[in-house]
Amino acid sequence: MTETQPGKLQPITWHNPLEPWGADQGNPELTSVAQPDAGDVWRANTAYKAKTYKVGRLKHYVxxxxxxxxxxxxxxxxxxxxxxxxxxxxxxxxxxxxxxxxxxRRPIYWAVCLALLAIGPFVFPASMYNTLLSAGTIFGVFAAINVCWTLILGTASIFTLASYAVVGVAAFVTTYLSMQWGLPWYTLPVGGAFIGLVMGGVIAIPALRLDGFYYALLTLGLNELCRVFFTTTKAFGSASGGLYGADSFIPDSWSPVAQSLLSYYSAFGLLLATLFLFRFINGKRLGRVLRMAPEKREAFAEACGVDYRRARIIIFVLTSAALGFIGGFYATLYRGTAFSIFSFDTVLLGLAMVTIGGIGKAEGAILGTLVVIFLDKVLIGLGPARLFLIGMIMLGVVLFTNNGYFGIKKQFNAWRDKKRGEWRSMRSEKGGEALPEEATERDNKDEVYFLRFDKMQRDFLKTLICPEIIEEHRRQPLGQHSAALERLLMYFRRAPMDDKYALQRNAETGRYKIIAFSGQRGVSPRVVEDREYDTIGDGYHAIFVRRVHDLMEA
Amino acid sequence: MEIAQILSNAIIVAAIYGLIAVAVSITWSSLGLINLGYGFVFSFAGYWAWLTAQHLSEWPPLIAAAGILGGAVGGVIICLVVFIPLHDKPNFTTRGMIGTLAISLIGSQALLMQFGPRAKSLPELFGSWQVDVAGMALTSDKIGIVLCSALMLGVVVIWMKGSRRGLEIRAMMMNPHAASIVGIGIRSTGIYVMALTGAMAGLASVLLSQTYYIAPFSGLTPLIKGVSIALCGGLGSVQGAVIAAMMLGLTEAATSRFLGGQYVLITQFLVIIMILIVRPHGISGLLDKAREQ
Incomplete structure (x- = not known):
């Protein structure tokens, strides 16, 4: 076969197959209308049009x-x-x-990151040693607070903004008690936990009735209430910036570096303890029960016998006790507290910490705390611009990610799946061929192959149709035809019986009408049009034109 | 005499914080956005008014207009930065609230960097005269504050009831999905709503600066009070906000008269918590489940 150029019409010569056996009628040879090469259609349909890349996606599993x-x-x-x-x-x-x-692999990452924190004081650069050490202490305490807060926000899905208020109240009251009654340092966290428990119980009462954002706004007000109360009450040192003078576990006789190291490691220990609390609440019965009752699906969980309200309140109260413990610890660590713990900026920064990492995950709370404390306490030289920067990061995270840094992976995967679907629907062609998704659902794969072949054949037959062929059929509906017309007629004849056209002869007038078979036994054919044809040849040609029309439309 | 004094103080407090409460309420019910950025809008508008008074003229209507315009611009900024990019994203309510808080953090730090921490004061807008009504002295600023906020509220209510845009906003309040189906653009309505509510916060800022000062963080207390009033009145209800503003104003005035100023927030919050425990969706929380996104 000679090489053909795509898209170019090829003249075809028809040879009579009966000619060598001595056919007595018909032409031995007939030149038909020019037609394109069927191979073009084949190549166009079987070409792989999706963009391919050299390297596939690797599984990153060890x-x-x-x-x-x-x-x-x-x-x-x-x-x-x-x-x-x-x-x-x-x-x-x-x-x-x-x-x-x-x-x-998460335990590996946790172990590496916590080990880095543990050896931190030995690798800090000497020029910033004190800054980093004190920032690390603050980081430990705030990370502990934020992990507890995450437990309330994420696991219990109670949107409270009063966590810092609980810490602050516990810290202030324990400092006050320590100063008044001379309580030793080891009682302060315990006392703080008790205060936190009481406060959590009190704050939890409205949480039983209010939902979602009503509660968030109410707790914002509670925070402001605590601030005003403590800053204006004389007993809590309203004149100075805070209340200082609690008993501390850090011995005064130690050198300043040793004191800083002790506070660093005690804060680190606090963080570890909080992480264990997180694990034991979020990963055990309470957390699992609540994972079944996410927001707006509480009714379903309730129907399954989950008492989600009780679980939420238990978590809230337990975590409030933990927050109170942290408050007492804070008081003994710093020998007191400043009023700034109640300020709106502290709540905002805390929210920034929780948001940046991703609400509902302990690692999110810790990462966010790290970022914010680093900007706020280490880069002090930036002045007010550092809070500005934190605000910008918070805004960026909220605008571009669904759930903070640790939600990026899920968000990216969802986005990629969406794009994949879009690309697939863009490159799969319609027109009878089964889509890849349907193909997997059909049991008989022959049907899939038949649809694919049929589509290609129709694509090719469409290229054959031209006025010459129609004219040829009009002149001679039956009998010997050119190759192109013969191919078309073969295809039409092979069509399935349902909705196949036929001619009906009226016995009285002798005229013909086009009908279409129902394809079902016992169901009579329908009349396609009212027009009547005088001769059977006219009828054949009308059916042909109709089929050509259907082919071009399909 | 004493009761009359308490009442007049209550009305003044209610007039200022009620403006912000109505603003919070309208934003929540029409856009589903809990806007905690009004603190920033408040200070922003105050600085506009202050700049106008410093550089342009001390003519009171101009200052008030500058404050209102500044508030509207601040509201539109929040709308463009937070509402429009986020309104169709998952977790919109939480993210919107955190976003407005971020705006408030950024905005107040920017104001701090630009103008410094020193408080600014506006000139007296209403002069310094005083009228004796039934034996009690009403100073000019008290009358002015009440009249101005009543005027603003009246204009807003008439505009919401009578104009095409107001109809769109009310349609969004009733059913945001149906409103968007019948061709009310969520984004354009968002801009109107935020400009309107920002203007209300701006006016509140100008009015409050007759008593207090303008500082980068001065918007916080009005915001918290406004939010509490909106909460107490029922998010999404203007009447509820007005009633709650009156109740809380009365509590504030009575507390500062009988117990002392530092107990104001405590009694107010006790009242709010009690109201909310009895009626979890506020005094006239009409849309119990209507606004679910």
Whole structure:
């Protein structure tokens, strides 16, 4: 076969197949109308039009080889049966080797990050040693507060803005008690926890009745109420900037560096304790119960027997006790508290910390605290611009991410899936061919192949239709035709019976009408049009034109 | 005599904070946005008025107009930065609230950097005369404050009832989805609403600066009071906000008369909490479940 150029019409010569056997009628050879090469349609339909890239997407799982006998020997969190990194044993599909795969890598990241915090004081640069150490202490305390707050915001989904107020009240009252009654330092956190418990109970009463943002706005007011109360009450040192003089666990006899180190590590210990609290509330029964009752689906959870209100209030009160503990700890760490803990800016900064990392995740609270404390306490040289910067980061995070830094992965995956769907729908062509999604749902794959072939064939047949062919059919509806017309007629004849056209002869007038079969046994054909044709040839041609029209429309 | 004094103080407090409460209420019910950026709008408008008084003229209507215009501009800024990009995103309510808080943080820091921490004061807008009505002295600024805020509220209510834009805003309040289906643009309505409510906050700022000063963070207390009043009256109800403003104004005036100024917030919050425990959606919280996004 000679090479053909795409899109160019090729003249076709028809040879009579019966000619070598001595056909006595018909032409031995007939030149038909020019038609395009069927190969063009084939190539156009089978070409892969999606843009492809050299490198595919890699699975970023660490997989290492494993002896088959050791597949089930794993480390477990004593005394549970829980597996340390959720390591799974699997067989490589290609090599059939036994392999191990880490499915939950978060403990590794946690361990690395906490280890970095633990060795921090030994690697801080000497020029900023004191700044970083004191900022690290503040970071530990604030991260602990924010982890507790996350527990309320995320796990209990109570949108409270009064967490810092609870901490502040506990800190002020314990400082006051320590100064008045000379309480030793180790009682302050416990006393603070008690105060937090009482306060949490009181604040929780409106939370039973109010929902969502009513409660948020109310707690904002409560915060302001605490600020005004403590700043105007003489007993809490309204004249000075705060109340100082509580008993502290940091011995005065130690050198300043040793004192800073002790406060750093005690704050770090506080953070670790809070993380354990988070784990034990969020990861255990209460947290799991509440994961079933997210916002706006409470009714469903209730129908399943989940008492979500009770769970929420328990978490709220427990966490308030923890916040009170942190308040008492704060008082003994700094020997007192400043009024700034109640200020609106503190609430705003706290909200910035929680938002930047992502509400509802402990790692989010810690990352956000790290960012904000670094900007606020380490880059002091920037002046008011640093709060401006924090505000800009907060705004950017809110505008561009659904749930902070740790929500980016999920958001990106959702976005990528959406784009993938869009691209797929852009490149899959309509016109009878089964879409890839449908193809998987059909049991009979022959149908899928038939639709694909049929689409290609129709694409090709459309290229054959021209006025010459129609004229040829009008002249001679039956009998010998050119190759192009013959192909068309073969296709039309092969059509399924439902809605197939036929001619009906009126016995009285001898005229013909076009009808269409129903395709169902016992259901009579329908009349397609009222027009009547005098001869059967006219009828054939009318049907042909109608079919050509249908083909071009499809 | 004493009761009359308390009442007059209550009305004045209610007049100023009521403006912000109505603004918060309208924004929430029509846009579904909890705008905590009014503190910034408040200071922003105050600085506009102050700049006008410093550089242009001390003619009172001009100062008031500058404050109102500044408030409207501040509202439109919040609308453009927070509402329009976020209104169709997931978690809009939470993110919108945090976004407006971020605006308030950024805005007040910017004002602090630009104008410094020193408070500014506006000239007296209403002169310094005084009238004796039934034996009690009413100073000019008290009468002016009440008249101005009543005028503003009246204009807003008439505009909302009578104009095409007001009809759009009320349609958004009733059912935002249906409103957008019948061709009311959420974004354009958002700009109108925020300009209108910002203008109300701006006027409140100018009026309050007759008693207090203008400072970068001076908008915080009015915001918290306004939000509390809106909450207490029922988010989304103008009548409720007016009633709640009167009740809280009465509480404030009575407390500062009988107990002392530092207990004002405490008694106010006790009243608010009691009202909210009895009626969780405020005094006339009409839209119990209507505004769900």
């Amino acid at each position: 997989i290492w080889s494993n002896h088959g006998r050791r597949l089930w020997r794993r480390w477990r969190w004593w005394p549970t049966r829980r597996n340390v990194l959720q390591i799974r044993g699997l067989y490589n599909r290609k090599t059939l080797k036994a392999e191990k795969k880490i499915q939950d």
